[in-house]
Amino acid sequence: MFNFFKKEEFKIVAPVSGELIPLSQVPDQVFSTKMMGDGFAVIPGSNRVVAPLSGSLETVFPTGHAVGIKTKDGIECIVHIGLDTVELNGEGFNVLVKQGGKIKAGEPMVEFDKEALEAKGYNLVTMVVFPSGYDKAFDLGNRTVNAGEKLI
Template identity: 55%
Template sequence: MFGFLKKKKQQTEIYAPVDGRAISLEEVGDGVFSEKLVGDGIAVIPEKDQIVVPVDGEISFVMETGHAFGVRVPDGPEILVHIGIDTVNEKGEGFQVQVKAHQPVKAGTPAVLVDREALYKKGYNLVTMVLVPEIDSFGSLQFLKKGEVCAGKSAVLAF
């Protein structure tokens, strides 16, 4: 009764973490991501070195290797950003972390500077995934944009 009085939850948008070309996870070519074992989301083939925070929230963790970090959305899920495939093997080389755990952040905040040239020379695929592991607890994930995207400006996902 009086359902019209219920406040509708505002949609939360998740932005591209890097300038580049957004693709589906199925196109990533690594089973862990393309089979969505870590979570649903989207990937971006990077064209720049700067990775930014994709959503307003608080940094929940930063891997000491710099290749991944998480952002906890207020009253929402944790959003994971994973830079490249097998880049953990570099043990932090080629990654300059610019955020720390428990830091409040806004979408577009610089998070990790990547030495793409050095990592490409070593043969790494630097496709960058934005993943939402717990989306089922918070609704459904909407895919907003594929193709060319701008870091912190192009909304690629929403829940």
């Protein structure tokens, strides 16, 4: 009858529409060797990044290239848009969220100018890594996904 106390289902969703790949296929050793944690990546086919899980926005880089989320259960997640995109100092990124706020899985966080950034030579593969709190394997395969699509 009342859903006041209904616990939200834990889920991990695709952060952006595109081609889902394992971290091992990311052309950057920090991610491909899982130095920052296990996870997955998506080669974006669109320009809007959504939250892969629900939680608090612990870190929102002013450059727009990365966001850190922590769930109420202590799972830490980093969404990193592109390789070496920190060099852009925010150019081509529009941050839609504020540090310290709350977010639900699938809600928009960042938009980026995909065409302009690719024209400058940036690889926009978007990584989702879990530095701590989540120790299950990410055997998601390679396939096309839509932003917000439930993966786990």
